[in-house]
Amino acid sequence: MPITPPRFTLDLPDWALEELQQLPNVFPDLKDRMAAVLHFARLNTKHQSGGPFAAGVFERDSGRLIVIGVNRVIPLNCSSAHAEITALTLAQQILGCYDLGGPGMSAHQLVVNWSPCAMCFGAVLWSGVRSLVIAGADAEMMAITGFDEGPMPANWRSELERRGIELIEGLMRDEALDGFRDFAASGAVVYNGRQG
Amino acid sequence: MPITPPRFTLDLPDWALEELQQLPNVFPDLKDRMAAVLHFARLNTKHQSGGPFAAGVFERDSGRLIVIGVNRVIPLNCSSAHAEITALTLAQQILGCYDLGGPGMSAHQLVVNWSPCAMCFGAVLWSGVRSLVIAGADAEMMAITGFDEGPMPANWRSELERRGIELIEGLMRDEALDGFRDFAASGAVVYNGRQG
Numbered sequence: 001m002p003i004t005p006p007r008f009t010l011d012l013p014d015w016a017l018e019e020l021q022q023l024p025n026v027f028p029d030l031k032d033r034m035a036a037v038l039h040f041a042r043l044n045t046k047h048q049s050g051g052p053f054a055a056g057v058f059e060r061d062s063g064r065l066i067v068i069g070v071n072r073v074i075p076l077n078c079s080s081a082h083a084e085i086t087a088l089t090l091a092q093q094i095l096g097c098y099d100l101g102g103p104g105m106s107a108h109q110l111v112v113n114w115s116p117c118a119m120c121f122g123a124v125l126w127s128g129v130r131s132l133v134i135a136g137a138d139a140e141m142m143a144i145t146g147f148d149e150g151p152m153p154a155n156w157r158s159e160l161e162r163r164g165i166e167l168i169e170g171l172m173r174d175e176a177l178d179g180f181r182d183f184a185a186s187g188a189v190v191y192n193g194r195q196g
Numbered sequence: 197m198p199i200t201p202p203r204f205t206l207d208l209p210d211w212a213l214e215e216l217q218q219l220p221n222v223f224p225d226l227k228d229r230m231a232a233v234l235h236f237a238r239l240n241t242k243h244q245s246g247g248p249f250a251a252g253v254f255e256r257d258s259g260r261l262i263v264i265g266v267n268r269v270i271p272l273n274c275s276s277a278h279a280e281i282t283a284l285t286l287a288q289q290i291l292g293c294y295d296l297g298g299p300g301m302s303a304h305q306l307v308v309n310w311s312p313c314a315m316c317f318g319a320v321l322w323s324g325v326r327s328l329v330i331a332g333a334d335a336e337m338m339a340i341t342g343f344d345e346g347p348m349p350a351n352w353r354s355e356l357e358r359r360g361i362e363l364i365e366g367l368m369r370d371e372a373l374d375g376f377r378d379f380a381a382s383g384a385v386v387y388n389g390r391q392g
Contacts, residue, residue: 005213006263006286043262065204077283077294085276087243098273098387107212115240119322122346126275150318151349159347191294 010089013049016040016070019042027063033111034135034172037068038179041083041113044070045183051191052145052183053083053113057091058098060109061092066091073191084120086110088127101128109133113176114141115169118150125163133159133168135176144180147189198220206277206285209245212236212266230331230368233264234375236277236311240266241379246336247387248341248379249279249309253287253296256305256327262287269387280308280316282298284323297324304366308376309372311365312335321359328356329364331372342386 001079012020019040027033033056040054051071058065061165069087087110092098100108107130115137124132142149153159160167208216215236223229229252236250247267254261256270265283271273288294296304303326311333312320320328338345349355356363 007207007284007382008289009205017201073294077288079294089204089274092273093204098269098275112325119315119318125346134343139392150321152354153347
């Protein structure tokens with residue numbers, strides 16, 4: 001075993017910390033929440049600080065911003081550092097609770113620039129959010145970028161509903177796809193599992 | 197936004213670091229790998245340092261131990277800090293690569309004391325491991341503990357195979373279930389998402 005205790009620190013790139021300081025505290029309009037997420041996804045491509053994905057955690061009703069996270073797989077050498085897990089994990093740290101739907105808490109919403117992959121679908125279920133907003137869920141993102149979403153349960157939409165998580169789809173789909181096209185044109189690495 | 201930059205550190209409890217120093221560097225026998233994982237799972241219950249789950253990453257052919265991780269959801273306030281994600285993430289840090297099946301690397305194996313949940317199934321796919329060893333995959337664990345595995349794709353076994361990940365099931369199932377019974381008897385919190 002290595003003498004150094006194994007540990008992993010999940011954080012955001014410097015540009016994201018600076019952008020977060022510039023954002024309003026509250027996003028009453030749902031479209032503005034997605035626009036902020038799409039902005040972070042594009043900047044993550046531009047700064048080559050991870051894959052072209054971003055996710056924001058907001059209070060569902062007030063629109064108060066908790067945090068926006070981005071994909072950090074390659075820069076942090078962590079295959080599970082997808083945007084959703086990054087955002088949910090950082091939100092849980094900020095709020096001091098592993099359950100974003102815990103007793104006495106406001107309802108929280110996750111806003112993402114595409115549908116969750118097989119892993120992040122499960123992460124959404126366990127996070128405690130009560131609302132998931134996505135720009136799209138069809139095959140177009142995979143066709144443009146080459147990213148693999150993995151095998152989803154056939155009834156993933158009804159599984160969300162059954163667990164009390166509302167799903168809102170198709171918000172700013174065209175703008176999201178434009179961001180993926182920029183990523184594809186950048187020549188950046190698509191990090192699907194097992195390159196070897 | 198909070199002025200403090202949001203970040204999250206994933207690490208192991210002190211007892212686990214001490215145990216790791218005591219373990220052999222190499223586990224040629226597959227059953228010994230699972231026995232070590234079951235030992236960590238039991239200790240995690242005993243020390244109340246997370247749920248009753250542990251996962252080890254080994255070189256598949258040599259049996260060299262990379263790391264054993266444990267569930268850290270409640271102590272670290274992180275709903276995705278399941279044993280599998282903890283072990284895979286720490287192994288990727290130790291090896292300096294987000295892909296445990298990357299070019300020039302040995303084949304790696306994940307050994308877990310039960311089948312992965314919906315989230316961890318996806319995490320296994322993206323991790324680059326080429327072998328998954330589990331003590332069981334039936335409903336008995338959920339019946340004993342109350343933990344929810346979530347909705348899995350119906351064909352999850354063949355999806356592993358299709359992606360070049362071998363699956364070995366049923367290794368030390370009875371011993372694993374004994375560990376879950378100890379957890380259930382301890383009265384510890386079952387942290388399924390959304391307590392509120």
